[in-house]
Amino acid sequence: MKERKAIVVGAGLVGSLLTILLAKRGYQVAVYEKRPDMRAAGFVGGRSINLALSDRGWKALQLAGIAEDIKAISIPMSGRMMHDINGKHTPQPYGKEGQAIYSVSRGELNLKLLDLADQFPNVSLNFDQGSTGFDLLNNEVQLENETVSAPLIFGTDGAFSAVRSSMQRLPRFNYSQYYLQDGYKELHIPPGPGGTHQLEKNALHIWPRGKFMLIALPNEDGSFTCTLFLPFEGKESFEQLQTPEDILAFFKKFFPDTVPLMPDLVQVFQENPTSSLVTVRCSPWHHENKALLLGDAAHAIVPFYGQGMNSGFEDCTILYELLETFGDDWDRIMPLFSNSRPLDSNAIADLALRNFIEMRDLVGDPQFLLRKKIEAWLQDEFPKAFLPLYSMVTFSHLPYSLAWQEGQAQDELFEKILAIPGVNQNWKTEAVKTVFQEWMQERERNERIYAKPSEL
Ligand SMILES: Cc1cc2nc3c(=O)[nH]c(=O)nc-3n(C[C@H](O)[C@H](O)[C@H](O)COP(=O)(O)OP(=O)(O)OC[C@H]3O[C@@H](n4cnc5c(N)ncnc54)[C@H](O)[C@@H]3O)c2cc1C
Known part of the structure; x- marks a missing residue:
């Protein structure tokens, strides 16, 4: 010993x-x-x-x-709050009622x-x-x-x-x-009057914009810490944001609702480092x-x-x-x-x-949002048989490698479900349940072998 x-x-x-x-x-x-x-x-x-x-x-x-x-x-964050380019907000719960991640x-x-x-x-x-x-x-x-x-x-x-x-x-x-082509920079939304939060407090805010995104997490003092994830080089990139005019024009174009919330945006942007991932x-x-x-x-x-x-x-x-x-x-x-x-x-x-792809790209995609709604419904209908990938990773202690495999299987399931005619109008149907049950049976027979995670 x-x-x-x-x-x-x-x-x-x-x-x-x-x-x-x-x-x-x-x-x-x-x-x-x-x-x-x-x-x-x-x-x-x-x-x-x-x-x-x-x-x-x-x-x-x-x-x-x-x-x-x-x-x-x-601070509990029970879901994502997506901000589209017109300032419209769409909430999307992370899990079941009462579940949250914490800032x-x-x-x-x-x-x-x-x-x-x-x-x-x-x-x-x-x-x-x-x-x-x-x-x-x-x-x-x-x-x-x-x-x-x-x-x-x-x-x-x-x-x-x-x-x-x-x-x-x-x-x-x-x-x-392995370095991503993208970097990140921390920004800041100060508290509103009397230490209030200027955005919904109990949410993780995302401004998904395809190849880049901004996120914000609440702090106890009423402020939010924001992080801009953006390619280092290219058309919309950190290298293009050199002058105060570049920075302000970029935010006004892509994140217009944040500009009035960040009076010191340009100064913070220029002072804070751009870090790699x-x-x-x-x-x-x-x-x-x-x-x-x-x-x-x-x-x-x-x-x-x-x-x-x-x-x-x-x-x-x-x-x-x-x-x-x-x-x-x-x-x-x-x-x-x-x-x-x-x-x-x-x-x-x-x-x-x-x-990263899901957050910057898909969270604004109607098919992705539909999938999230169907996932929640399947979880209600088949609570013992179905746990969405996000919940497996975030709200369970299942080994990540099992979640990785389940994620691949769930992608196959949703390829089939989203191909059902008319599913975007009505997804609470027997047709969806049948596809799910067939998928479950196939999984029980253990017919498919999924790719392993990368090693190096
Ligand atoms: C932008 C960003 C957002 C993130 N958000 C999340 C999140 O929401 N949730 C989450 O779970 N994770 C998140 N992470 C990841 C998280 O920050 C790290 O996984 C976590 O900090 C790892 O903790 P650690 O103690 O292993 O390493 P570190 O936090 O890096 O701590 C290492 C410590 O070692 C010290 N040190 C370094 N070199 C030496 C040396 N030679 N001798 C002695 N001491 C040394 C450092 O000073 C430091 O104190 C995020 C990371 C980033 C970059």
Whole structure:
């Protein structure tokens, strides 16, 4: 049995949650984080950047004992609110009544996780201590001014992980990174009079425009954090938006209803960076029984399913369950986790890439909206047999790889349903039910084999 001592590199969302869970199991945990302590650096009061938290994330927060605290500072979003170019709004629920994803401030969440980690006497938090690498032979983490070691090292240092970079030098370590042609920029809708929300508060707002889109998530203070996703180059692109006139003309043309809501649009646009969107895949995630990657360090994905953090939190839940099942036997746990989990992270990586098309393009498409209505109806009619793909990913704990397969099967089902004559006038019909039942029977016979998620 290994000595219960661990080093966690990176105290972001996943690293701080993992620290709490290891501390709960009695590990002595030393955390090394590159940035200063956000609690001392006066994060609170800064501009909010928010994330959508859903069931997989909540489960991990419950395990850490912090779910209620986070719920108190999060805003339920029960559906999408689509804004067309004429300013018309169309609501589209995410799931059944009572289901929602939650907008939560990234900074507040990280801060609360750090505070909780700090309460454990067996945790030491070290800030301004970035790792420059990891010595695989001696299990030593190199910091800028010293070297530290422990029998267990966890790399939770994000998409550009230093721990992973060291593991990349190992023979048979697979690695790929893929950048979208699109980038993103954060913008801001300030609160209305008296701290009110200027748009519907309990929704995730989307302005889908084909090759690009704007989204907005609510903050507690009445503001919204907006994100513009746009190609870097091309006809409508970041490279075309250089002057204040370009920026304003672009927003007036494509997002006219947002212009009066963002008085400082041009200034914020010019000040905020344009960032890139990367998918990282690698395997194995472990090195012997000594080191393990989790969160974005192991699997960075694009944000279009709102699952990056949620899947990183799910890594922590699964690891914790393995610790309980195998009594902290790392010889078994490391390879088990590292051999099974990438199938699911690859599936959510693929689903997230696919959801970009859905969000920017399809959410404004009448056929897509019809499919969503039929999905909801089928779920009511056949609650035990049908769960829409979005609900599987967001409101369940089914492995992502299963959701990936079901998604392909559901695409085939809807190709057939949407081809039924007159279905767009009336979809609550026996014809639709019959197609569904035949599809179910085929699935029960297990006749079809679906494509696996991409590996690298
Ligand atoms: C625009 C955008 C929107 C998103 N929206 C959502 C969403 O709605 N829902 C969702 O679930 N996910 C979302 N995500 C994804 C989510 O942000 C990430 O999956 C999540 O932050 C991963 O957490 P992490 O702790 O693994 O990595 P990070 O959050 O990147 O944390 C890594 C930590 O390691 C530290 N670090 C880095 N290098 C070193 C080093 N060498 N030494 C020591 N420390 C180091 C960093 O300072 C940081 O604190 C979004 C991502 C983007 C880009």
